Amino acid sequence: MKISIIGTGYVGTVTGTCFAHRGNDVICVDVDPGRIEKINQGIPPIYEEGLEELLKEHAGRNLKATADYDYAIANSDISFICVPTPTDASGKIDLRFIREASRSIGERLKNKSSYHVVVVKSTVVPETTEKVVTPILEQASGKKAGKDFGVGMNPEFLREGKAVYDFMNPDRIVVGADDPKAGEVIRKLYAGYTCPILTADTKTAEMIKYVSNSFLATKISFSNEVGNICKLLGIDTYKVMEGVGLDARISPHFLRSGLGFGGSCFPKDVKALVGKASEVDYEPILLKTVLEVNERQPLIALRLLKKHVPDLRGKKIAVLGLAFKNDTDDIRESRAIPLIGMLLAEGAIVTAYDPMAAGHMKNVYPNISYFGNAGDALDGADACLIATEWGEFSKLNGEFGRMKTPIVIDGRRVVNSDIKGLIYEGICW
Numbered sequence: 001m002k003i004s005i006i007g008t009g010y011v012g013t014v015t016g017t018c019f020a021h022r023g024n025d026v027i028c029v030d031v032d033p034g035r036i037e038k039i040n041q042g043i044p045p046i047y048e049e050g051l052e053e054l055l056k057e058h059a060g061r062n063l064k065a066t067a068d069y070d071y072a073i074a075n076s077d078i079s080f081i082c083v084p085t086p087t088d089a090s091g092k093i094d095l096r097f098i099r100e101a102s103r104s105i106g107e108r109l110k111n112k113s114s115y116h117v118v119v120v121k122s123t124v125v126p127e128t129t130e131k132v133v134t135p136i137l138e139q140a141s142g143k144k145a146g147k148d149f150g151v152g153m154n155p156e157f158l159r160e161g162k163a164v165y166d167f168m169n170p171d172r173i174v175v176g177a178d179d180p181k182a183g184e185v186i187r188k189l190y191a192g193y194t195c196p197i198l199t200a201d202t203k204t205a206e207m208i209k210y211v212s213n214s215f216l217a218t219k220i221s222f223s224n225e226v227g228n229i230c231k232l233l234g235i236d237t238y239k240v241m242e243g244v245g246l247d248a249r250i251s252p253h254f255l256r257s258g259l260g261f262g263g264s265c266f267p268k269d270v271k272a273l274v275g276k277a278s279e280v281d282y283e284p285i286l287l288k289t290v291l292e293v294n295e296r297q298p299l300i301a302l303r304l305l306k307k308h309v310p311d312l313r314g315k316k317i318a319v320l321g322l323a324f325k326n327d328t329d330d331i332r333e334s335r336a337i338p339l340i341g342m343l344l345a346e347g348a349i350v351t352a353y354d355p356m357a358a359g360h361m362k363n364v365y366p367n368i369s370y371f372g373n374a375g376d377a378l379d380g381a382d383a384c385l386i387a388t389e390w391g392e393f394s395k396l397n398g399e400f401g402r403m404k405t406p407i408v409i410d411g412r413r414v415v416n417s418d419i420k421g422l423i424y425e426g427i428c429w
């Protein structure tokens with residue numbers, strides 16, 4: 001099929017490249033000329049495992065990037081909207097990029113004679129496709145949705161760091177459409193996939209995405225709450241969750257307690273669902289608490305640190321891990337951000353190390369010291385905090401010997417707690 005992708009960030013680049021790899025002709029559109037140039041040279045604008053190889057294989061062949069909406073819409077039959085959907089200061093979803101992209105596509109549909117389907121892939125609150133995107137497309141094109149063109153919603157469930165794998169091996173595909181013809185076109189695009197393909201109307205498809213992310217976030221906050229209780233009772237919460245996770249109704253996934261969830265999705269999506277619920281005068285007390293528990297975890301880590309180092313003024317504290325999780329350079333909503341903020345507010349001198357994300361964190365905290373490896377960041381430190389579950393931290397040993405006092409507060413259960421002489425404290429264990 002001939003596909004255009006509007007917005008080539010994490011979701012857009014992975015979606016476009018994987019569709020090209022499945023034999024489709026793909027045109028990526030973005031407002032950022034730097035991203036366009038990179039994609040056309042086969043260089044991914046974001047780091048994702050396996051993406052570079054695929055992009056090198058398809059860039060310039062059946063995948064190209066452009067800023068030219070006219071060209072993209074004229075030369076494609078289906079467009080996926082993958083532009084950002086940030087939340088505004090009040091936590092409500094901000095749809096300005098969605099509106100802009102819808103208008104830009106709609107204006108090009110005006111003079112297009114062949115049938116075209118517009119699919120929202122960005123995470124948008126329920127009713128957005130039906131009540132925001134469709135009216136703008138109709139108004140800008142002067143045409144009728146469901147008759148002259150089709151509209152659909154096809155949420156992504158891609159995990160950062162594993163996005164290419166997740167695109168190629170989904171647990172399910174959700175096809176949201178408010179007219180059967182559009183639904184058929186989207187289903188045809190996913191022909192060949194063996195997983196369940198669930199068809200629903202667009203607002204149900206939108207809700208499936210929010211509820212999936214909110215439930216995973218709830219599992220994590222529930223695990224952190226249990227972890228905090230177990231810590232006070234001297235019980236190993238991971239052993240507890242091993243027993244709990246063996247119940248097939250619960251599953252062992254996303255029961256890892258620690259510093260809390262970050263990333264461009266969970267915090268934003270739970271907040272947006274809370275915002276949407278209040279719009280319909282419902283107070284989502286459970287979802288609000290999921291966010292509160294998550295906000296509190298870095299505070300608990302600081303409290304544990306101060307148990308060992310009561311006065312942090314002038315103390316050298318090493319923070320290992322800056323990304324919101326391992327195998328990504330993304331620091332969006334990383335729990336390391338509030339943690340470093342609190343350490344600096346307490347007068348500590350922060351040294352930091354991350355295998356990939358230091359560059360991005362320098363934009364947030366330019367005045368802390370960044371090191372090229374964990375050992376150098378630990379050198380002369382009074383204590384250290386583990387903020388991200390990087391695999392390499394489980395191999396640390398001698399490096400702790402370079403600390404002034406080998407106090408380790410582990411926020412991700414990655415450090416070997418049996419290391420001789422280590423003063424080890426797990427956040428929930």
Ligand code: UDX
Nearest residue numbers: 007008009010011030031032082083084085097122123
């Ligand atoms: C985005 C949404 O933020 C998320 O809610 C949704 O689930 C998937 O798409 P992500 O891909 O991570 O997530 O966004 P980001 O990495 O910020 O990339 C967005 C891209 O859109 C950027 O390349 C940006 O330049 C581009 N863009 C933005 C446009 O092309 N047009 C615009 O009007 C705005």
Ligand code: UDX
Nearest residue numbers: 156157158159160254255256260261262263265324325
């Ligand atoms: C998530 C969803 O998994 C994905 O389906 C959706 O499309 C986008 O949002 P992502 O944000 O990349 O993906 O990260 P994920 O691997 O889900 O981790 C999210 C956060 O939860 C990370 O900060 C991670 O450290 C934390 N986490 C995860 C826990 O604290 N405990 C766990 O057991 C699992």
